[in-house]
Structure formats: structure tokens, C-alpha cells
Amino acid sequence: MSKIATNAAVHGGTDVRDRILETASELFYRQGVRAVGVDLVVEKAGVAKTSLYRHFGTKDDLIAAFLEREDQDFWGQWDGVTARHGADAKAALDAHLGWIGERVGRPNYRGCPQINVAAEFPEADHPARKVAEAHKREMRRRLKVIAERLDVTNPDELAGQLSVLINGAFVSSQIFERDEATTLLRRAAAALIAAGRAPTKPVGETSASC
Amino acid sequence: MSKIATNAAVHGGTDVRDRILETASELFYRQGVRAVGVDLVVEKAGVAKTSLYRHFGTKDDLIAAFLEREDQDFWGQWDGVTARHGADAKAALDAHLGWIGERVGRPNYRGCPQINVAAEFPEADHPARKVAEAHKREMRRRLKVIAERLDVTNPDELAGQLSVLINGAFVSSQIFERDEATTLLRRAAAALIAAGRAPTKPVGETSASC
DNA sequence: CTGACGATACAGACCTGTCTGTTCATATGG
DNA sequence: CCATATGAACAGACAGGTCTGTATCGTCAG
Structure with missing residues (x-):
């Protein structure tokens, strides 16, 4: 039963806390936060209720910790994509969109936990809302950093458009055909970038393209 | 359904049912469905609990009815926009995006109830999920109808992109600056349309615009 | 008299959070 | 090397509230 080589688990170890948080995260994501009671978390994690309330003073705190964990996870993977495709900005963006498209196309995908x-x-x-809001702002910030390397007139506008696009993908998995998401996102992003390179035109007129 | 105009209220009238549904809709939207108990609905609507359960057999049924009501409301307003700007497809789309942008920018906007x-x-x-899913499919269908009048190579793809964009706007109100949504949506849509008119290119290369 | 409605009590389940008491590994003092 | 203190974790009962849904009874209009 005891785990880990360097004890670490016993006496102030973070083992129990991690197990609670991991169990809660899976249950919260799959069934919804309000649908999952602390008793269920305790049972599935195989810990005592007192342990849960020692590490997380309140269920609300546990929920916030859940979102923080998801946040770290998400940016960890984001950074992994960046590390593999960081050279060219357009390639990096496409890689991120591919990663996101693959993610939302997974069979048990249940949407963005923050949303x-x-x-x-x-x-x-x-x-928990504060965590979620910070997460979304961080997304827009990171997209702006990429946009600034894309030679567009207004990087902040492009970042906003890409944010909306990505958030839209997170909540639109129902309407996607198989593997449609990645292509849809990439083509849309390419169109937005191309448009962002031309000087901004008034939006009212059609302007019949080039 | 249509329950007759004449007497209407009393004796099998839809008056009580409407009041319950309207009250529930507001509470559900503002506070979240799970956070609102039937007792609160009953109290705020000023009806008896038995009446609620006579008209809606179950809370789940009430929730579904709530989404159906929102669905009808939404398409009613959509059709209103269409009626006012239906002539030119691009103008109609811009009108719809303006309406949506204005909607998500309202002070008490709380997201798309279906989502x-x-x-x-x-x-x-x-x-309720079935209602929500049908709603989102209907949105894509209607956008496709518009896209087909926009002279693009692949109307279905454009409809999908616009769907994602609109759903994204619904859940991104937090990251918008004041009145940013409409402009963001319209410019993005214009870019997608412009790109959709050129023959579809492979997504990998940048192709340096036109 | 019929049937919709209001008022209210109730059942049974579930919820969050607390409290008590026990087990057990480690740290420390002698 | 033994004894004791410390404190995390387990186990489970419990309090107090809320939830959905039902049952009962009175009212009142057509």
C-alpha cells in the first residue's frame, strides 16, 4: 500500500492531497462539479473526509484547486507544443490549433473545464471563477504574443479573434464532424491572418475581395 | 399547442404554466439551473408546487421547457433581424452579428443558456441536452443557408466557422472590451468570407496573401 | 359537481461541514 | 535502546439544511 521510494507520502506528505485532487478532478470534469458530492470524492479517492477538509478547507476551495490544476496542465501542454514548433510563428499557431482540434475531437471530450x-x-x-477568468485572459495574452510575430496590423485584434475561435471550438464539439475541428480552426486562422495583413478596412462594405 | 385566446386563463388555461415557465427561465438563467430549486421557482412565481408538477412532470422537464422557450425566443429575434436585413446576404449576416454582439455585450449577459x-x-x-444540441445544429443550418448566398466555394465550411465564432462569442464575454464583440465578429466574418471565395488552399503554407 | 389551483406537511434522499476517537509512523528525550 | 510526544490519516456518526417529488385538504369558478 505505501508508495513512493523516498517515503514522502507519510507525515505531511502531499500524497493524500494529490490523490484527492486527482480523483476530484476526474469526477468534476466527467459529471459536473455540482453533481459530485464530497462524499463521492472521498469514497473514490479512498481517503477520509477529514483529510479532504484538512487539505481543502471548503468544497469551493477544492473546485478552485481543480481549475488551477487544469490550468497548469493546459499551459504545460501548450508549452510543450511551443517547444516543438516555436521557431516560426505561423507553424507554432498551426501546431497549437492542431493540438486543440485533436483535444476537442476526443471521444470523451466534455468541454473546457474553465468554461x-x-x-x-x-x-x-x-x-473558481477567478481562476477561470485568469485562464481566459492568459490565453488571449499568449495568443497576442504569437500574433505580434505574425506581421499583422493589429495583433491584439487577431488575438481576440483567435481566442473567440478557440473558445468556440471548446463548446462546439457537438456540431463537428469527425476530425473537422483542426482543419476548421487552421483555415479560419489563416483567413484571419491574411485579412490582418491588409490595412484594416471599414467593416460595412463587402469590398469584393482583392 | 395554442390554447385558445378567449377565456384562456382559468380552467385549463396556460396562464399559470406561462408564469411558472417565465419565472423559472429568469431564475435558471441568472443563477444556474442546479442552483435553483423548485421551491424557489414556486415562491417567486406565486403558484403552488402542485401546479408546477402538474404542468411539468419533473424538474428535468421544466429545464427542457426552459431551453425550448429560449430556443423559440432566439429564433424569433433572429427572424426579426432577417426580416429587416434579408435582402443582401452579407448585410443580413452583419446584422445578425451586430445583434449577437450587442447581446453578449449587455451588462447582465450570462452566456448562451443552451451552452x-x-x-x-x-x-x-x-x-435538456437534446434541445441544446438541436439548437446548435439549427444555428449551423441557418448559417449555411446564408453562406450559400455568399458566393463562397464551400458554404458548409463557412457555416461551421461562423458557428464556432458565434459560440465563441457567447462564452467569451469576459475577455471583451466594451462593445468589442460586434466589430470583432464582423471583421472575422469578412475575413472568412474573403478567404472562402478564393479556391481552397492547403492549410500548411502561408501563401503570403494575395 | 368537476377540475384547476393554493397551501402545506411530509418522505426520503442528499448535501456540506464538524466532531469524536483510533491507528500508526516518525521525531525526540532520556 | 526504549518511551513518549506529535500529528497526519482513517472511520464513522452526526448536525442542520436543501433537494425533488408526493399526499392531503380547502377554495372557487364554470
């Missing part, structure tokens, strides 16, 4: 939790908890001051 | 409820109820067979 889902935000939908479950409208109260603006809920601790 | 929110779907996030709250992961179970695939939940009655």
Missing part, C-alpha cells in the same frame, strides 16, 4: 465551471457558478466572486 | 445547461448536465440522454 464549464464558470457556467455552473454565476456568482462573480466565486473563487 | 450553460449543457455544461451543467453532462448526461447525454438528459432531455
